Amino acid sequence: MGAEPMQAMIDKVASECVAVRLRMLNRIVTNIYDDALRSLDLKVSQMNILVAAAKMGTARHVEVCEHLHLDVSTLSRNVERMKARGWLEVVPDEDGRSQPFRLTPPGRKLLEKAIPAWSEAQQQVKKVLGEGFVVQLNQAMKRVSQGAAAS
Amino acid sequence: MGAEPMQAMIDKVASECVAVRLRMLNRIVTNIYDDALRSLDLKVSQMNILVAAAKMGTARHVEVCEHLHLDVSTLSRNVERMKARGWLEVVPDEDGRSQPFRLTPPGRKLLEKAIPAWSEAQQQVKKVLGEGFVVQLNQAMKRVSQGAAAS
DNA sequence: AACCGATAGTTGCATATACAATTAAGTTGA
DNA sequence: TCAACTTAATTGTATATGCAACTATCGGTT
Numbered sequence: 240m241g242a243e244p245m246q247a248m249i250d251k252v253a254s255e256c257v258a259v260r261l262r263m264l265n266r267i268v269t270n271i272y273d274d275a276l277r278s279l280d281l282k283v284s285q286m287n288i289l290v291a292a293a294k295m296g297t298a299r300h301v302e303v304c305e306h307l308h309l310d311v312s313t314l315s316r317n318v319e320r321m322k323a324r325g326w327l328e329v330v331p332d333e334d335g336r337s338q339p340f341r342l343t344p345p346g347r348k349l350l351e352k353a354i355p356a357w358s359e360a361q362q363q364v365k366k367v368l369g370e371g372f373v374v375q376l377n378q379a380m381k382r383v384s385q386g387a388a389a390s
Numbered sequence: 391m392g393a394e395p396m397q398a399m400i401d402k403v404a405s406e407c408v409a410v411r412l413r414m415l416n417r418i419v420t421n422i423y424d425d426a427l428r429s430l431d432l433k434v435s436q437m438n439i440l441v442a443a444a445k446m447g448t449a450r451h452v453e454v455c456e457h458l459h460l461d462v463s464t465l466s467r468n469v470e471r472m473k474a475r476g477w478l479e480v481v482p483d484e485d486g487r488s489q490p491f492r493l494t495p496p497g498r499k500l501l502e503k504a505i506p507a508w509s510e511a512q513q514q515v516k517k518v519l520g521e522g523f524v525v526q527l528n529q530a531m532k533r534v535s536q537g538a539a540a541s
Numbered sequence: 542a543a544c545c546g547a548t549a550g551t552t553g554c555a556t557a558t559a560c561a562a563t564t565a566a567g568t569t570g571a
Numbered sequence: 572t573c574a575a576c577t578t579a580a581t582t583g584t585a586t587a588t589g590c591a592a593c594t595a596t597c598g599g600t601t
Contacts, residue, residue: 248505249444256441256508257515257524258423258434260531263459265416266558267534272409273559283409284587290407293400300550308414310589315551317587336549336596354399357407364408368530373408375526379519380411383418417588424589435557451580461559466581468557487566487579 268364275360279353286357288317289326289350292342297330299339308384321346419515426511430504437508439468440477440501443493448481450490459535472497 253259272283291306292298300318304311318340321327326346330339342350365373404410423434442457443449451469455462469491472478477497481490493501516524 245502245505249441249501252437252505252508253441253445255512256438257512257519257527258419259438259441259458260527261412261416261419262435262438264527264531264534265412267459268409268412270559282586284413286403287407287410287413290400290404290410294404301548307410308418309587311550312552312590313588319551320586334549334597338550350400351396354396354403357403361406361408367534368408369526369533372526372530375520375523376408376411376415379523380415382520383415383518421589433556452578460557462580463560463582464558470581471556485567485579489580 264368268368271364271367272357272360275356275363276353279349279356281349281353283357283360285317285321285326286350286353288314288321289342289346289353292327292340293347293350297339297341299337415519419519422515422518423508423511426507426514427504430500430507432500432504434508434511436468436472436477437501437504439465439472440493440497440504443478443491444498444501446492448490448492450488 269283272286276283276286287307288303291303295302300311300314303309304314307314318327322329322340325343326349327340328343330341332339420434423437427434427437438458439454442454446453451462451465454460455465458465469478473480473491476494477500478491479494481492483490
């Protein structure tokens, strides 16, 4: 395997690289959801955070990051933007280090308005990607979530 | 389906949204490849462009964008960075609008050095995601590439 | 009480991404 | 020929992302 001519290896990368395809699909799918949400001035990345907050009630950064496999600095900036828009608010906490946040009423309202648009995008994406892909995606995420904890 | 209580819908988004999982997996997988390539000061996003250029010889922006499903403005900035690093160069063209580019010798050299690191990351990712996922990913991309042309 | 290590978030910096608007250049039709 | 349209790429603006370094706070030890 190590002695293949270079051009063959380049062809192999082009035709087999998981990252290329996953990143492409991510761009395509993200754009479909973002299109559906555009009239609400909401992006799917932010909707994910709204949903996480809605589920958690009071959300700590680290918990959300573990849940979404996001770097804490990324979440910090995202939450900042969403606080500025009035969708999230900080909840006081005895621990002076932590800045747990929760949905504001306008944030919840927005999430409720977003759900019909989400449903359309979700349906469209499932149709395009196929049921088999969705099943495998869920399984892969389960595996990764377990494996990531171990590393 | 339209009359479900809101909390149930939020739970549904949290548990079923394809975008959430695909974006998570994209972050995780991208980080694995980027880790493997870090010593070369190369990211997998840029490696993808090097590979496309290597395959195409002389690459026009629009062609690369169609191939990778990338917005042209995104590619423009990426190519800009990679030209600045000496990995790509513009090829003169009769059409004054087009700025086709190709690998420079250092760009090719870098790509060759990157391939062993890529192989390790690729192997690791395939093991974590499972063969079933990779098969479905390839199929989904085929479907999307055809469907995208029609839209 | 003072120090030390761990933990929670933020900030500096760089890249990646896309939409909208713009610039530049080619093409076409009156 | 020149105006209108089209095509190729860049630029303005904003969000998303992650690594490294930093700040602030908490807890435990001495």
